[in-house]
Amino acid sequence: MSIKISTKKQVLDLIIDQYDYFLFDCDGVLWLGDHLLPSVKETLEYLKEAKKTIIFVTNNSTKSRSTYLKKFEKMGIPNINKTEIFGSAFASAVYVDKILKLPKDKHVWVLGEEGIEQELKELGYTTIGGTDPSLNKDGVNFDPNTSLLDNLDSNVGAVVCGLTFQLNYLKLSLTMQYLLQDKKSIPFIATNIDSTFPVNGKLLIGAGSIIDTVAYASSRQPDAVCGKPNQSMMNAIKAQLPGLAENPKRGLMIGDRLNTDMKFGKNGGLDTMLVLTGIETEENVQSLNVEDKDVAVPTYFIDKLGDVYELTH
Amino acid sequence: MSIKISTKKQVLDLIIDQYDYFLFDCDGVLWLGDHLLPSVKETLEYLKEAKKTIIFVTNNSTKSRSTYLKKFEKMGIPNINKTEIFGSAFASAVYVDKILKLPKDKHVWVLGEEGIEQELKELGYTTIGGTDPSLNKDGVNFDPNTSLLDNLDSNVGAVVCGLTFQLNYLKLSLTMQYLLQDKKSIPFIATNIDSTFPVNGKLLIGAGSIIDTVAYASSRQPDAVCGKPNQSMMNAIKAQLPGLAENPKRGLMIGDRLNTDMKFGKNGGLDTMLVLTGIETEENVQSLNVEDKDVAVPTYFIDKLGDVYELTH
Structure with a gap:
């Protein structure tokens, strides 16, 4: 009780x-x-x-620790130090680096926003997907017969998925291609499993629900949940x-x-x-x-x- | 065997x-x-x-029976009759009409494409959501603090979800709002549960995976799967x-x-x-x-x- x-x-x-x-x-x-x-x-x-x-x-993996510092300031909460902030984007990047020990010349496919991209970059990784503007442009009028799914990056060594407000069918299907590649051997990292994302008293779609889409479609479960x-x-x-x-x-x-x-x-x-x-x-x-x-x-x-x-x- | x-x-x-x-x-x-x-x-x-x-x-609920007829013709398969085609969009519309007996003045929220819209319209229903161009426009640069989620249609009497290539966070979150409305009492109809959608030898995201997103986010399972x-x-x-x-x-x-x-x-x-x-x-x-x-x-x-x-x- x-x-x-x-x-x-x-x-x-x-x-x-x-x-x-x-x-x-x-x-x-x-x-x-x-x-x-x-x-x-x-x-x-x-x-x-x-x-x-x-x-x-x-x-919330949409922001890196550096971006969170700015948010604290904007909210009128000063004097916060980067070392006082632990985010799921940071935790996921650390997981890729310290647990997976992914070589730095490998690429990381990101279904998510700049929080994940920034934390991975701070650790020396190159990300693809994520906030790449071409994926938003090409995803708007998605044609299932597109050739956009044909040119996968063979150097991808991990997939990190988290919350993104710029979700589209192209990004989900590309993520799915990497999850199915090489007999499903590319590690599948989830930032967190929250099913909902509360904003202004409403419940919106959470990272867990987005990750569930690609998990269900690829018949895989995340190899690690970092948040x-x-x-x-x-x-x-x-x-x-x-x-x-x-x-x-x-x-x-x-x-x-x-x-x-x-x-x-x-x-x-x-x-x-x-x-x-x-x-x-x-x-x-x-x-x-x-x-x-x-x-x-x-x-x-x-x-x-x-x-x-x-x-x- | x-x-x-x-x-x-x-x-x-x-x-x-x-x-x-x-x-x-x-x-x-x-x-x-x-x-x-x-x-x-x-x-x-x-x-x-x-x-x-x-x-x-x-x-495949993206096409109505009428649109399928055109596809058969385009594919060089002539002389097909509308009565020879049974699609999950048609089955879902029939479910709303014959099983739910939803009054015709009620609106149906659609997460899906024109197949569902057309079949529902043929049975006398008004749909919202679906292929509404404003949802694509507003969904591209989705801001979680948007007021777009504030004005829900209180006349919605059913939610029908199926495959859509024009997926975005706004549409998913709006669908979720209707699924959570009125103590989750609005019927939740899934066209089908296929987790993947095969195109040109690739597996893309299927209707079932999209429906799983809103199901997981709203802690609901579809009340009916029509396909x-x-x-x-x-x-x-x-x-x-x-x-x-x-x-x-x-x-x-x-x-x-x-x-x-x-x-x-x-x-x-x-x-x-x-x-x-x-x-x-x-x-x-x-x-x-x-x-x-x-x-x-x-x-x-x-x-x-x-x-x-x-x-x-």
Whole structure:
């Protein structure tokens, strides 16, 4: 059973006293699209003043860590460092480099946006697909008899798929060709599995649903899912924060999704707090089945992140 | 165990003598995209001369029956009648009309092409979405903060999803909004579930994979799948051919897919013949597990449909 945080005493006793490391999901927790949620800035400042360590963990692969820094600034949240941001695009690029050990002369086919492209480029890889403007142009009036699917790059050594708003049939079918190539031996990397993408109170198509299309069409499942709840991202965070690695219970993972954020925190040994500004409702939390392995019952839940500040000031 | 048809005697004894009704899948059997397969025209003429009844059953919903007639002509196969064609777009429109009994003043949201639009219009319905050019225009540079998702048509009474080459994130997200509307009460109709779409020897994204995207994103499964292997289309064919209804074993379903065509024929009580010009290989057929409920072991298989003519002439 999760504890609802709704009093000043609860914030001070249960949140501020118990934790040194605060891991935050971004979309649905700090902001919805381009709309900063109430008292988020004040909450982050309050935690920083209390000498807490803050880390942002996002499954949104459309932005690289560098682009995220700009978004934080634009949102009026200054003084964030690149090392405080862990994104699924970054995690996927690290996976290609450190786990797959893909040679740098191999190309990576990207179904996704510039977040993935930038992170891979920072690690020395050449990407194809992705935001290539010709794929948008040729995809608009797609003809199934096109010759555009004939010239595949034989040097592709990995396929990385994530969220893209510039989706079209050509990009999906090209991705499928690489997934079917060489007896399906090219590694298939998913940035994350979120089925929906919440924007301004609406649920749009999430990376997981896009990835599901090419998975279903090619009869393959991703060889790796790099975003939350996968623990490779958690391990990278712990490598940076030895104190959290030694004592995960001093860490609190705050997010808006049971099947990614809460599971990510719980599997990493951290306590968890669900905010209701994203896709979950109080009803969902109260009716959770603890036997359901796809979700994790959060330690706490709270109406919105900003309540941490509002309840104490 | 399936019998491979490779001699003149087999064609005459096993095919010509035993069957009066020949049901054909189109893509992958008659043609691949715009490329007519060898000796197909001659095979159809040969069967017609032998007084066989011919029916075309296609899961490709991008074309209406009227448009299919034009395609047959363009391919050099004349004298086909609209009543000889059963398409998944037609079957879906009939489902909306006869099974759902959707009032004619209700609108139907279409994720798909003009095949679905035309068949629904022939039955008196107004469609939205589909090939609406504004959705292609607005979808090219999709901004997740768009207001395009705000003005939903409150008069939508059904959602019909099928194959579309003009796919984009906007159309998928709009479809998702209707699937989530009114506590997910708007019926969700899938034209067909083929995961892939074979064109010119390549496998592209099939309707089933596109439908899977919105199904996964909205946590819904289609309320009805109208194309093969669903038997509503078979029942409509039998209603037109009482002789087949009385004695289904006088019918042979010819197709290139185990999980749609072969299953469709077998479930309808017909014998089945797989052609290897589509997505299946001889290896697949020989290694079939008869326990697998997703596929049906064909009665026969043959390298290509045209062999029926070539082996006998």
